[in-house]
Amino acid sequence: MNAPVLSNIKCGECPIRHRAVCSRCEGAELDILEKIKVYRSFKAGEQILWRGEAMDFVASVVSGVATLGKTLEDGRTQMVGLLLPSDFIGRPGRERVEFDVIAASDVTLCCFDRKPFENLLLVTPHLSERLVEIALDELDAARDWMLLLGRKTAREKIATFLDMLIRRSSLEEETAQNDALTLPLSREEIANYLGLTLETVSRQLSALKSQGIIQFKDRRNFEVLNPQALCDLSGDDSAN
Amino acid sequence: MNAPVLSNIKCGECPIRHRAVCSRCEGAELDILEKIKVYRSFKAGEQILWRGEAMDFVASVVSGVATLGKTLEDGRTQMVGLLLPSDFIGRPGRERVEFDVIAASDVTLCCFDRKPFENLLLVTPHLSERLVEIALDELDAARDWMLLLGRKTAREKIATFLDMLIRRSSLEEETAQNDALTLPLSREEIANYLGLTLETVSRQLSALKSQGIIQFKDRRNFEVLNPQALCDLSGDDSAN
DNA sequence: GCGTTTCCTTGATCTGGGTCAAGTTTGACC
DNA sequence: GGTCAAACTTGACCCAGATCAAGGAAACGC
Numbered sequence: 001m002n003a004p005v006l007s008n009i010k011c012g013e014c015p016i017r018h019r020a021v022c023s024r025c026e027g028a029e030l031d032i033l034e035k036i037k038v039y040r041s042f043k044a045g046e047q048i049l050w051r052g053e054a055m056d057f058v059a060s061v062v063s064g065v066a067t068l069g070k071t072l073e074d075g076r077t078q079m080v081g082l083l084l085p086s087d088f089i090g091r092p093g094r095e096r097v098e099f100d101v102i103a104a105s106d107v108t109l110c111c112f113d114r115k116p117f118e119n120l121l122l123v124t125p126h127l128s129e130r131l132v133e134i135a136l137d138e139l140d141a142a143r144d145w146m147l148l149l150g151r152k153t154a155r156e157k158i159a160t161f162l163d164m165l166i167r168r169s170s171l172e173e174e175t176a177q178n179d180a181l182t183l184p185l186s187r188e189e190i191a192n193y194l195g196l197t198l199e200t201v202s203r204q205l206s207a208l209k210s211q212g213i214i215q216f217k218d219r220r221n222f223e224v225l226n227p228q229a230l231c232d233l234s235g236d237d238s239a240n
Numbered sequence: 241m242n243a244p245v246l247s248n249i250k251c252g253e254c255p256i257r258h259r260a261v262c263s264r265c266e267g268a269e270l271d272i273l274e275k276i277k278v279y280r281s282f283k284a285g286e287q288i289l290w291r292g293e294a295m296d297f298v299a300s301v302v303s304g305v306a307t308l309g310k311t312l313e314d315g316r317t318q319m320v321g322l323l324l325p326s327d328f329i330g331r332p333g334r335e336r337v338e339f340d341v342i343a344a345s346d347v348t349l350c351c352f353d354r355k356p357f358e359n360l361l362l363v364t365p366h367l368s369e370r371l372v373e374i375a376l377d378e379l380d381a382a383r384d385w386m387l388l389l390g391r392k393t394a395r396e397k398i399a400t401f402l403d404m405l406i407r408r409s410s411l412e413e414e415t416a417q418n419d420a421l422t423l424p425l426s427r428e429e430i431a432n433y434l435g436l437t438l439e440t441v442s443r444q445l446s447a448l449k450s451q452g453i454i455q456f457k458d459r460r461n462f463e464v465l466n467p468q469a470l471c472d473l474s475g476d477d478s479a480n
Numbered sequence: 481g482c483g484t485t486t487c488c489t490t491g492a493t494c495t496g497g498g499t500c501a502a503g504t505t506t507g508a509c510c
Numbered sequence: 511g512g513t514c515a516a517a518c519t520t521g522a523c524c525c526a527g528a529t530c531a532a533g534g535a536a537a538c539g540c
Contacts, residue, residue, distance in 0.1 A: 070387045072475045078390040080383040091376050098380055128372075135375050136331055140338055142382035143320040147310045149389035150318040150435030154527065187488060195390030200527055202489055219488070219536075235312045394497065427518060440497055442519055459506075459518070 008039050009062075014110070019086035020060040021134060024126035032120065038111050042066075042103040049089070049101040057111045058090030064107030065184040068099045069192065078149075079193040081138070084168065084184070088134050092118050104185055149195045152235055157194040158204040159233035162214070166227060179224040180217075248279050249302075254350070259326035260300040261374060264366035272360060278351050282306075282343040289329070289341040297351045298330030304347030305424040308339045309432065318389075319433040321378070324408065324424070328374050332358050344425055389435045392475055397434040398444040399473035402454070406467060419464040420457075 011034050017023060022033055039062065042048055048066060049055060061083050068081035080099055083089060089101060089109070112120075121128045148160055165181050183190070187205075191198040208214045213229045216222045224230060251274050257263060262273055279302065282288055288306060289295060301323050308321035320339055323329060329341060329349070352360075361368045388400055405421050423430070427445075428438040448454045453469045456462045464470065 068383075070383065071477075072387070072391060073477050074475070076391045078387040080386045093373065094376065099383065128368075132368075132372055132375070133333065135372070135379060136334065139375060139379050139382060142379060142386065143308075143310065143339065145386055146320045146382065146389055147312070147318040149386055151312060151316045186486095197528060198488080199490085199529080203527090206489070235314070237311075237313050437498060438518080439499080439520085443497090446519070 008034075008037060010034070011037075014062070016060060016062055016086040016110075020110075021088050021127065021130050022060070024130050025124070029124055029126060033112070036112055036116050036120075040109050040111050042107045042109070044103055044105050044107075046103045046107075047100060048103055048107070048109075049097045051098065051100045052096055054095060055090055055097050055114060057113055058088070058092075058117050059109040059111040061085050061087045061089070062108040062110050065104040066107050067102050067104050067185070067189065067193075069102065070099050077192050078195060079189070080142070080145075082184070082193065085172070088131070090114065091135075092121055092131070104189060154194075154196055154200050154204050155207070155233060156235040157196060158201065158208065159230050160236065161190065161194060162208075162224070163227075163230050163234050166224060166230070179227060181222060181224065183220045183222070248277065250274070251277075254302070256300060256302055256326035256350075260350075261328050261367065261370050262300070264370050265364070266366075269364055269366060273352070276352055276356050276360075280349050280351050282347045282349070284343055284345050284347075286343045286347075287340060288343055288347070288349075289337045291338065291340045292336055294335060295330055295337050295354060297353055298328070298332075298357050299349040299351040301325050301327045301329070302348040302350050305344040306347050307342050307344050307425070307429065307433075309342065310339050317432050318435060319429070320382070320385075322424075322433065325412075328371070330354065331375075332361055332371070344429060394434075394436055394440050394444050395447070395473060396475040397436060398441065398448065399470050400476065401430065401434060402448075402464070403467075403470050403474050406464060406470070419467060421462060421464065423460045423462070 011017060011022065011030050014020075022030065025033060040059075042064075051070070063085055066083040066089075067079050068083065069077050069079050071077045083101070090097075121131065148157055152160065162181075165183075166179065169181055185193065187201050188198040190196075191201045194201065205214070205216075208230075209216060211229075213226045213233075214222050214224055251257065251262065251270050254260075262270065265273060280299075282304075291310070303325055306323040306329075307319050308323065309317050309319050311317045323341070330337075361371065388397055392400065402421075405423070406419065409421055425433065427441045430436075431438040431441045434441070445454070445456075448470075449456060451469075453466045453473075454462050454464055
């Protein structure tokens with residue numbers, strides 16, 4: 001896995017500073033991270049990590065989207081996570097990755113060699129605190145996804161997915177945009193994320209379109225005309 | 241199963257000492273835990289925690305089986321975790337539980353009030369280290385379960401579940417028993433765990449029975465005649 | 481521009497597992 | 511023991527979503 005090395009941005013100016021694993025670090029702690037970090041970029045479709053492979057680095061996603069996937073012996077695959085900017089790849093104390101990590105779009109990672117990072121964790125409570133938070137958030141997200149995969153209908157799955165995109169985007173950008181969004185994944189990738197086939201994904205999106213709930217600008221870009229309807233269709237408890 | 245009404249056992253003699261959150265603690269650390277712990281018992285079917293409820297304690301499962309469940313607004317439920325002896329309930333820094341916790345059998349918990357436990361975590365690396373490990377193990381388990389829920393057939397789900405019971409039991413008991421096992425859950429609970437209906441669970445178990453792979457002693461107790469076949473049917477990569 | 485490929489849509493058909501509906505077994509309580 | 515309810519099994523039928531199949535539209539290289 002040899003990826004071109006981007007020129008590093010100063011941590012102080014990093015777009016993901018407020019949410020990434022380093023968000024609690026300041027001053028001297030940040031200086032150390034600054035010194036050991038290396039940016040790496042991957043082209044869309046490139047595999048970042050192979051399941052079972054030794055993991056020599058950990059990283060934060062700076063830009064782009066990557067997927068975590070698992071595969072059965074006959075080739076059926078299920079995505080078990082989606083990595084968006086500020087999300088973290090890798091686990092202290094874990095030698096190997098348990099899934100494939102693939103760049104869904106062009107991706108830039110802020111990488112730390114695993115060993116130095118683990119040593120730093122031991123003496124930097126601000127770092128380990130945040131990492132525990134991130135792990136627990138992922139666990140909560142994984143459990144919500146289990147409910148989706150085990151019990152939701154195709155319609156509810158798609159609605160939940162779109163609703164997630166809305167929430168995530170309103171978190172990221174302060175700019176109150178008019179609910180114009182981009183699908184970060186192809187139809188097939190969405191299917192693998194939701195436990196569906198790509199045909200069903202396509203049909204459900206078409207159905208939402210013809211119901212006037214969403215409107216496509218092109219294949220990837222769309223607008224949500226009725227966010228409330230999406231939320232209602234998601235099947236989740238109204239209490240958020 | 242026998243429902244032990246336990247008064248506090250000395251930590252040194254606790255059956256889950258080697259795997260629970262306290263497993264790395266010795267001497268003075270253990271003395272402190274010993275002082276703040278309280279055993280609580282729950283009858284089979286009793287609800288231990290309600291989703292959204294404030295969580296005033298954290299706990300290790302000493303004996304019995306509890307389930308973590310989520311429910312959609314129309315009542316469909318999905319189990320998102322199974323708590324067996326030595327498993328941990330609760331999260332530092334989390335005020336509320338995100339799911340219902342229900343005793344599937346009579347359950348005994350080793351409880352710690354949340355606040356004192358959180359304070360202890362900050363000054364006891366042995367405790368927080370182990371807790372991070374436990375959280376990451378749960379995350380891995382959740383992701384394996386996502387693959388099961390999203391992509392496996394009913395047959396594969398049941399085979400995976402039984403295979404898991406075999407592995408877990410061979411971990412727990414050194415006693416090389418003849419693959420005699422107990423289902424820790426009712427048919428309906430298994431269905432909620434696997435994202436199936438109770439009828440499908442029953443049919444699949446009957447099918448495995450008539451194929452001579454398993455044999456029932458009564459509703460809950462059975463013997464695995466062909467563990468290899470179960471493993472093959474699970475759909476997972478042969479590489480464990 | 482024009483072929484080629486990749487991605488997506490839409491239709492027709494099939495099927496695994498859900499739903500509905502009886503029965504049967506078990507076990508708890510009087 | 512007898513009664514009753516809960517838990518489980520089995521059968522008949524149905525449907526959401528998978529599978530198979532045929533185009534269409536955007537992107538890419540030449």
